[in-house]
Amino acid sequence: MDYRTLPGTDLAVSTLCLGTMTFGEQNSEAEAHAQLDLARDSGINLIDTAEMYPVPARAGTQGATERIVGSWLQHQSREEIILATKVAGPNRGMDWIRGGPQLNREQIIAACDASLLRLKTDYIDLYQLHWPARHVPMFGQTYYDPANEYEHGPALAESLAALGELVQAGKVRHIGVSNETPWGVMECKRLAREQGLPVISTIQNVYNLINRGFEHGLNEVCHRENVGLLVYSPLAFGLLSGKYVSNPQADGRMTRFANFGVRYLKPHVNEAVAAYAALAQEYDLTPAQLALGWVQSRWFVCSTILGATTLEQLQENLSVGDVTLSDELLAAIEAIHRRCPSPAL
Secondary structure, eight states: OOEEEOTTSSOEEESEEEEOTTBTTTBOHHHHHHHHHHHHHTTOOEEEOOTTOSSSOOTTTTTHHHHHHHHHHTTSOGGGOEEEEEEOOSSSSOTTTTTSOOOSHHHHHHHHHHHHHHHTOSOEEEEEESSOSSOOOOTTOOOOOGGGOOOOOSOHHHHHHHHHHHHHTTSEEEEEEESOOHHHHHHHHHHHHHHOOOOEEEEEEEOBTTBOGGGTTHHHHHHHHTOEEEEEOTTTTTGGGTHHHHOTTOSSHHHHOGGGHHHHOOTTHHHHHHHHHHHHHHTTOOHHHHHHHHHHHOTTEEEEEEOOSSHHHHHHHHGGGGOOOOHHHHHHHHHHHHHSOOTTO
16 A cells, blocks of 8 residues: 655655545444444555435435544554545525534534544544535536536635634644635635635545546646645446446446436446447456546545445555556556546536
8 A cells, every 4th residue: 555645744644545525324333333344454544434324315314434434443543544525504494403504614613523422532633624605617517607606605714714623623734625626726825825814735536537627727726836636436336347338227327316317427428438348358457447547547536435345345446556557558447538628517
């Protein structure tokens, strides 16, 4: 396992991270603990979760993922685990979280305290704003349209100041954002410089073979502003594992949860997925190894978040550490991309 230091921190994180949003929905506590054990034994030290997990978000399960991670964490050496979680933002219809989550001071502090209790720890290594308190294209949306703007929540400065209080109190070590845009990253950096607010270290955004939107400005911004990318959905909800190519009704999030399709069931997605799966076979790789190996090869990626529902899937995903993509294979990937550029964007 390789490790990289998150920008502006002393956190050396594994280049593979275990994502946990299936814990408490698709995975039982015992299954989740088995995944966590396998990840730890494979050298993964970064665990990512969120207060709203598991998904799909429901009042009856909210917080279960953090509780499951917390029950496992009790039997680990805490200093050996880098724990990341996220505070939910507004306007996603989750009124069961604090009567409707907002990114104001009161709610951010309350959310962090609740996460600490569920996680059974007294500090969080990386605390992230799960999504902005303003309209941005995300979760399957492509374009920014000011006509879709909703009433602004608390100013970003208030959110950052609240995170700063948590850092000062020792409850949080470092902060990050998720589902952000180039403007959002630059604004966070500007506010930190001008108002002495805490500096974001990371951004957690979608990035995969069929959605390369991060390359459209964010990669340069993060490079110049010293922000590390934590990649989520590197397998596009399992599509890039190739399992739906041969069996469109294979068990997984895409078939279990109908509303998940909006992100990826778009024109030319299946064509691109099939092409990448065929290319993987040509080079004696699984489709998942190809997709994850490509993400790992990108110069701006700090860590890739793996999500699995079985130990077998997780073991296959972990094997990407032994995969190096040749220049020839990378060129073949680019050729497919030119024919079918980011169809899920």
